[in-house]
Amino acid sequence: MALRAKMAQHLNGCSVACKVSWGDLQALCRRAKVVCKELEVTKNNFNDYEVEYITNYRKKNGKELFLVKWKGYHDSENTWEPRKNLKCPKLLKQFWRDVDTALQKQKKPRHPAELDHKTAAYVVQKARHRQRLSCWEAHLNKTCRQEGRIFVQNEVDMDGPPRDFTYINDYRVGEGVELGTTAAGCRCEDCFAHPVKGCCPGSSGHRPAYNDRSQVRVRPGLPIYECNARCGCGPDCPNRVVQRGIRYDLCIFKTDNGRGWGVRTLERICKNAFVMEYVGEIITTEEAEKRGEAYDRQGATYLFDLDYVDDVFTVDAAHYGNISHFVNHSCNPNLQVYNVFIDNLDERLPRIAFFATRSIRAGEELTFDYKMQTDPVDAESTKMDMSLAALETPSKKRIRVECKCGYESCRKYLFSCGQ
Template sequence: MGSSPSVPGMDLLRCAPSVTLRVFLCAGCHVVCKSSQSHLQYLCRLERVACTDLGISKKNLNHFEVEYLCDYKKKGDQEFYLVKWKGYPESQNTWEPRRNLKCLKILKQFHLDLERELQRRKQRRGLKKLDHSLAHFMLQKAKQRQHLGRWEASLNTTREHKGRIFVRNDVDLEGPPKDFTYINNYKVGEGIVLTEVAVGCECRDCFEEPLEGCCAGASLHRFAYNDKGQVRLKAGQPVYECNTRCRCGPECLNRVVQKGIQYDMSIFKTDNGRGWGVRTMEKIRKNSFVMEYVGEIITSEEAERRGHIYDRQGATYLFDLDYVEDVYTVDAAHHGNISHFVNHSQCTPNLQVYNVFINNIDERLPRIAFFATRMIKAGEELTFDYKMQIDPVDAESTRMDSNFGLAGMTGSPKKRVQMECKCGVESCRKYLF
C-alpha cells in the first residue's frame, strides 16, 4: 500500500477471464465484458469511483497495492523505495518514503535478499544508495520471486495429493524449469497399455479379517503395512494394495501409496551445485510412505535413445521397471511429480524403493514408491540412492534390482558417464559409480 502513482490512460483496458462486468446499454439490454479484478479496481481508482463489489470504498480509494520493490536509497534519516505497483506498468514505478508503505512482508524479504547479496559480494551493509549492478540484481530477484510464486501456485493447483508444495530459491536467479509438466500419475507412452485389474477382495476389514489372504496375500506375503500405514515388508518384496474393485472402503489400511503424498514439501535450490532438491516440511516416521516416482512410461529401447541425450546433459531421470524383466522405463525428465527434484545420495539416502501394485496387474509395470528408511526431521532434504542394492532375502526379492538408470544406463551396468556425488557427508564415496 502507498501513495498514488501517476496512472496511464483508459486505453490500457484488457480482457481477462476472471471478473464479469455487465455494461447496461438500455432497459433489458446488456453486454458482458471480462476483465481482471485488479484492473477493474485500477479503473475505479482512475475514475475516482467507489465500488462495493470490488472492495473499493472512499476510505481506500487512494490505496494502491505494492507488487514488489525495485531499488533503495536513503536521504538523511529517511528511507525511500522504488515501487512497482500492482496493475501498473513499470513506467509508472515511483519512489516512496518508508512511511507510505504498509507491505511488511515485502519489505522484510527485500532487505533479506539485499543482505544476502551484499554478503555474497563482500560489500558493507548500510548503503545509502544501490549501485546499478546491485539495483539490477534486486529487480531480477523480485521478478524471480514472482515467477516462482506463480509456479508454486500452479503446482498446488495441479497436485491431487494432500501434501502442499512450496518453492524457494535463495541461491541464485534461476526460475522455474522451462520444460517440465507436473503430473500425478504415470503418463503412458506410445504403444504401451496398462492392464486394469479385473477382480478385488471381498473383505470388510482387510487388516483384522482378511478373506483368503486379501490383496496383500497375492504373492503369499503378509500384510504390507501396520495400523499406522508404515511398511513392514523387507525391501525387495512386492506390495499389493487393495484396488478399485475391492469391497473395502477408501480408509482401508491396505491403501497407502494410492492416497498420494501426505506431507508438505519444499522444492529448493541447493547451494552446492546439485541443482534443485526437495526437503520435507514435516517430520516423517520411519517406514512411512513419502512419494511415488512418477513420469512417462517408455520402452527400454526408447530409454536407451533418450539416455544418450541425457548423458550430454548430465541428467538422471530414467528409472528401470525391471521387477520381472527389463522392458519398460520411467522417464521423469519432462513429465513428473515432486520426485523429479529429489537428489541422489549414494552414501546416506533416507528413502527406499518398493514395487507396488494396485490397479495394474502387469508385473512389468509396477508403481515405484519411496518409503522412509529412518525418521526424517522437518527441514531435512530427501534423497535416495540411484543404484540401490536389495539384499536377497528370498526368491521373490531377487527379482527386484531397483536400478535408477543414470543417463540412460538401463539393464546391467554399462560404462557411460562417471558423475560426481555431492551428498556432502564425510563418508561420501565421491562418485555415483
C-alpha cells in the first residue's frame, strides 16, 4: 500500500495524450448513447453520423449509390447510401479524383457503372493514406512553435510520414558538444531608432542586419547578431527576427519528379524576408565523417557544416530536424543562407537561417543551393565560402548524385566523385 501511495504521489498531475481523435470520441459517445458536454454530444444529436470516407460506387436502375465508411464504426458496418443522404461535397469530390486516378493508371474508361475490385481497393488505400498524413500534419502543428501552420500533401504515391524522423524546434546537442552561455545584452530603449553603442550588432563590430520591415539588408557572408535573452528590449524588438520563428503557412508535399518530399509556401514571401532555420542535431566533425559515409551510400545526406570560423561542428538533420529537413536543392534557389548569433555567441556554433533571395509567389516551392558560395567581397564573407556547401559531408569520397531541379543552367549533379 505504501508503494502504491508513493507511486500515486509521483504520478499526481501527470497526463497521457489520448490516441483517439476528437471526432472518433464523439462518434463513440453517440453510439453508446452517452451525453458528453465537452464533446458536444447531446440526446438531440445521438443519431448524427459523420462520413469518414467513401469506399465504393455503383449505379443500379439509374440510381447512384455510395458505400460509406462511417466515423467511429468498423468497416463491417459500412452502408450503401444514395447521393441525397451525403452532405459531404469535399469527400465526394476527393472520391472521384481518386477514382479517376485509378482508372487512368489501368487505362480504363471513366464514369463506370460500378467500380472493379482493383479501383475500389485503391480508393480505400488512398483514403487511409490521406488519414495518416492528416494525423502527421496535426502532430507537426502540435509540436512546432511557430506562427505559420504546416500542411502535408501527397497526391503522387502512397508514401506516408517519414520513418525515424522527429520534429524539433531548436538544435539538439550531440555528444561532445557544449553550448556557450549568453553574453551581456544591450540596454537600448529603441534598438532600431536609437541603438546604444550599435546595439548587439555594434558590440560585435557589425552593423544592424535588418531594415524597418524586418528584411535582411547585409550582404550574404556577413553574420547577423540579434538581441538576446539578457537584452532590455522586448519580444517586439526589430532586432529579433529569426528567433520569432516561421511566420508563413508552409506545405510539405511529395514532388512528382523523383525529388522526394519538398516544401512550398502557401503565402507570398517578400524579398529578403526570413523564412526558416536549418535545425538538427549538432555533432562533431569526426561523428559527421562517420555518418557521412553511410549517407553517401544512400545517395542523400542532411549534414550542414558549421564552419563560420572553424570546421569543428556539423548540423545533422537526418533524424532530428524541422521543416527545413524537406527543402530541396536548386541551382537557381529562392533562399539564401546566413549565419545568425543570438543567445550563443560562440562563432563555431552559429544558427543557420534562410532568407528569401527574391519575392516568392504563393504556391512556389522553396529551395536553396546545397553547394552555395558567397562572393569573397571582404574578409568576413570569405570565412563563409565553404560553410555554405550545405548538405555535403566532410568526406572527400563523393558519389555522383543527379540534380533534378529543372533549371536551364542546372549543374546536372549535386556532388561529383573525388570532389
